[in-house]
Amino acid sequence: MEDTQQRLGSGMYSVAGGTASGKTTVCNLINTQLRDHRVVLITQDSFYCSLSDQTKQKLNEYNFDHPDAFDMKLLLSTMEKLKCGLPVAIPNYDFSNHKRIEPAHQVHSADIIILEGILVLHDPGVRNLLNMKIFVDEDSDVRLSRRMQRLAIERGRNVENVLDxxxxxxxxxxxxxxxxxxxxxxxxxxxxxxxxxxxxxxxxxxxxxxxxxxxxxxxxxxxxxxxxxxxxxxxxxxxxxxxxxxxxxxxxxxxxxxxxxxxxxxxxxxxxxxxxxxxxxxxxxxxxxxxxxxxxxxxxxxxxxxxxxxxxxxxxxxxxxxxxxxxxxxxxxxxxxxxxxxxxxxxxxxxxxxxxxxxxxxxxxxxxx
Missing domain, CATH: 3.40.50.2020 (Rossmann fold)
Incomplete structure (x- = not known):
């Protein structure tokens, strides 16, 4: 990471990888090395779709890792605006209630824009905006143990949901x-x-x-x-x-x-x-x-x-x-x-x-x- 500042120029970058692979950690390491640049980090998790009451009743059957779980159109339009130097409104997603809450937070464009998430490379429109694509690979068992901890502690899922x-x-x-x-x-x-x-x-x-x-x-x-x-x-x-x-x-x-x-x-x-x-x-x-x-x-x-x-x-x-x-x-x-x-x-x-x-x-x- 020592020469990150020299190798990364202004533009839009993605950090993808499996769930709990360490994407956020990589983004934070990059951010600490880019002291002379204005950096904005956008997480795909902010673009989860709000769930209906009917869907919440069958929450254990819902796949949060499927492309349909995200508002990909909103994600694409948001990244296009940032690419053009325009300010955007990023949704606030409540993981305990599985819905967006108001107000959205305003984000201004920057020299370097980093988009991280498990499926940021899924949409061809988003891929075409990127100057560099980074994929974080980690052992599947390590990711599973991390995800269990995250679901149980950070995102308010109870033990039964984890054991499922x-x-x-x-x-x-x-x-x-x-x-x-x-x-x-x-x-x-x-x-x-x-x-x-x-x-x-x-x-x-x-x-x-x-x-x-x-x-x-x-x-x-x-x-x-x-x-x-x-x-x-x-x-x-x-x-x-x-x-x-x-x-x-x-x-x-x-x-x-x-x-x-x-x-x-x-x-x-x-x-x-x-x-x-x-x-x-x-x-x-x-x-x-x-x-x-x-x-x-x-x-x-x-x-x-x-x-x-x-x-x-x-x-x-x-x-x-x-x-x-x-x-x-x-x-x-x-x-x-x-x-x-x-x-x-x-x-x-x-x-x-x-x-x-x-x-x-x-x-x-x-x-x-």
């Missing part, structure tokens, strides 16, 4: 008609959220570091060593999310299989030799039965304890669980921590989670019929 977004992703992956790509994509997003929440249960200590500006930053650092352990095959679907959050983390494997009178049996295990001295993030996306002889998670956790891992050092990361499965695990291992994204209603006569996801591994790895 999680429910929306569950709806997509539970649909029997979901494509293999969509199932894996939205499962990955939910798994990433579970992993990040699970990491929040790890012990940490305070630590101070020196920033590039020479300042002192007081932060935290994990004060214990970690490893992951996945139950083959479905648990392997969670490994990429764990690696994305914990670079270079060791991940062990456990294979448990079999039916009949002997129940589930340990077939294969490969674990870090020093696993007893580590905190273990145990990965298994579906937790079902209350029958401990048929519960793979109970069998695998028992193996970890036999290897010397303290029960309190195990964090079970799970995507969907039945109440019976949770009871079986938590009654057997009361010091273990369990993190899941949704608790389903029950089990059917075949000990399958209802409404469930089907055979998770087959759907995720595209090996189902």
């Amino acid at each position: 977004q999680i429910k929306g992703m569950h709806t997509l992956i539970r649909d029997v008609k979901a494509t293999k790509h969509d199932f894996a994509f939205y499962s990955d997003r939910l798994i990433r959220l579970v992993v990040e929440h699970g990491l929040g249960h790890l012990p940490f200590s305070e630590k101070q570091v020196i920033t590039p500006t020479g300042s002192v930053y007081s932060g935290v650092v994990f004060c214990s060593r970690l490893c992951g352990v996945s139950v083959i095959r479905s648990g392997e679907s969670m490994e990429n999310a764990l690696r994305a959050c914990c670079k270079g983390i060791k991940i062990g494997k456990i294979l448990i299989h079999g039916h009949g009178t002997k129940g589930r049996q340990l077939i294969y295990e490969k674990l870090p030799k020093d696993i007893a001295s580590r905190h273990v993030l145990f990965l298994d996306p579906v937790l079902a039965t209350d029958d401990v002889t048929r519960n793979s998670a109970v069998k695998a956790i028992s193996l970890l304890l036999n290897k010397g891992v303290p029960e309190s050092n195990i964090i079970f990361l799970n995507l969907v669980a039945a109440p019976q499965g949770i009871n079986a695990v938590c009654e057997r291992f009361p010091l273990l921590k369990l993190v899941t994204s949704e608790i389903d209603a029950s089990l059917n006569e075949n000990s399958r989670v209802i409404p469930g996801l089907g055979e998770f591994a087959d759907r995720y790895f595209a090996t189902d019929d």
Whole structure:
């Protein structure tokens, strides 16, 4: 950003990107570097359409990220006037009531005009006015967590509205008609959220570091060593999310299989030799039965304890669980921590989670019929 002032001349610029990608932060950084220019920032959010009372009653079904949610004609005419050096009236939009409130605020044209928003590049008329187009790219899971916080705190949406977004992703992956790509994509997003929440249960200590500006930053650092352990095959679907959050983390494997009178049996295990001295993030996306002889998670956790891992050092990361499965695990291992994204209603006569996801591994790895 140091040479922004030299590279940007007078004109109209856009900063686009996905929701909660950091567009406003980029705009503020640019603005601080342009001390010798008159700069005006216009946000596309000011041009949301007011919602009718009927639409507000079905607010959870309304798509605020669709072009039709914005008054694109007003946005275009406003930007055209600014381009010509004319003053404009920018609407004041109330996010808690989802409508414009009077009066609009007056804005005068400037040397540099910056337009930011998720869909500022959608309209060809707006695009033709721009001298430069900037797109801010950010990881989708980071954007999701930022958006949840924004909706809950900054824009007056209640917790139920925020959780509906999680429910929306569950709806997509539970649909029997979901494509293999969509199932894996939205499962990955939910798994990433579970992993990040699970990491929040790890012990940490305070630590101070020196920033590039020479300042002192007081932060935290994990004060214990970690490893992951996945139950083959479905648990392997969670490994990429764990690696994305914990670079270079060791991940062990456990294979448990079999039916009949002997129940589930340990077939294969490969674990870090020093696993007893580590905190273990145990990965298994579906937790079902209350029958401990048929519960793979109970069998695998028992193996970890036999290897010397303290029960309190195990964090079970799970995507969907039945109440019976949770009871079986938590009654057997009361010091273990369990993190899941949704608790389903029950089990059917075949000990399958209802409404469930089907055979998770087959759907995720595209090996189902």
